[in-house]
Amino acid sequence: MDGTLVDSAQGHIAAWRQALSESGVKRSQFEVWREFGKTSQDIARALLPKEMMRNARTVAERKDQLFLETGYRSTEAIPGGRKALSALRAKGVKIAVCSSNPRVTVERLLKRFRLISMVDVYVTMDEVRRGKPAPDILLLAARKLGLRPSSILVVGDSVYDIAAGKVAEMRTAGVATGASSFDQLKAEHPDFVLRGITQVLGLVDELSCARLNSSCEVS
Numbered sequence: 001m002d003g004t005l006v007d008s009a010q011g012h013i014a015a016w017r018q019a020l021s022e023s024g025v026k027r028s029q030f031e032v033w034r035e036f037g038k039t040s041q042d043i044a045r046a047l048l049p050k051e052m053m054r055n056a057r058t059v060a061e062r063k064d065q066l067f068l069e070t071g072y073r074s075t076e077a078i079p080g081g082r083k084a085l086s087a088l089r090a091k092g093v094k095i096a097v098c099s100s101n102p103r104v105t106v107e108r109l110l111k112r113f114r115l116i117s118m119v120d121v122y123v124t125m126d127e128v129r130r131g132k133p134a135p136d137i138l139l140l141a142a143r144k145l146g147l148r149p150s151s152i153l154v155v156g157d158s159v160y161d162i163a164a165g166k167v168a169e170m171r172t173a174g175v176a177t178g179a180s181s182f183d184q185l186k187a188e189h190p191d192f193v194l195r196g197i198t199q200v201l202g203l204v205d206e207l208s209c210a211r212l213n214s215s216c217e218v219s
Contacts, residue, residue, distance in 0.1 A: 001122075002101065002109075003037075008075040011075050012032075012067060013033060015063045017029070019062040019063035023052065033179065038131055039100045039125045040060035068104065068105060084200055096121045096122065096123060096145055098123045098137045099125070100125050102124055103127075105124075123141045127140060132161060133167070153171045154168070154170050154172045157178025158178065159184055159185060165190070173192040173200065174192070176193065
């Protein structure tokens with residue numbers, strides 16, 4: 001969701017820096033940014049000093065609270081996101097949103113941008129034991145959709161999305177609109193690297209043609 005369908009980076013960064021500052025910890029925007037894609041608790045563990053690791057859960061919960069109070073207001077839709085989901089649904093493609101955010105945050109943003117009716121399921125950090133790059137959240141989505149992992153294409157903006165998809169034995173497409181740059185995504189060796197979310201449409205057509213062993217023109 002974040003970085004792929006919605007641009008929530010500045011709101012998350014501000015919430016993280018305030019939550020950390022309240023605990024006496026200073027971190028730069030870049031230090032926070034490079035952890036995007038992980039769960040809140042995993043990010044807190046990465047940003048807190050070792051001697052404060054016991055406070056990771058408290059800091060993570062405070063950050064999530066701050067984002068819901070004010071941070072979400074700066075979030076904007078990534079151009080083409082709604083169009084892509086609408087077109088995919090028209091093609092009969094099942095869609096899952098898998099987010100490292102808590103459920104209340106995911107619902108808030110999906111509703112804010114009128115995306116919630118365009119997805120079949122959404123899976124959040126509240127439902128799994130391990131966050132990305134572990135594959136748990138993707139495998140749970142596959143079960144909820146009733147699909148084999150090998151039939152799923154993971155589309156994400158973070159190297160952690162790609163790593164999780166590969167472990168789950170799903171196809172992966174990095175989209176360079178969020179946490180990781182085009183080159184960073186490429187270095188993770190996904191099956192595809194995209195400049196924008198709307199490129200998924202042609203990719204889905206291409207994969208469908210390949211699966212049916214037929215020829216068709218893909219734009």
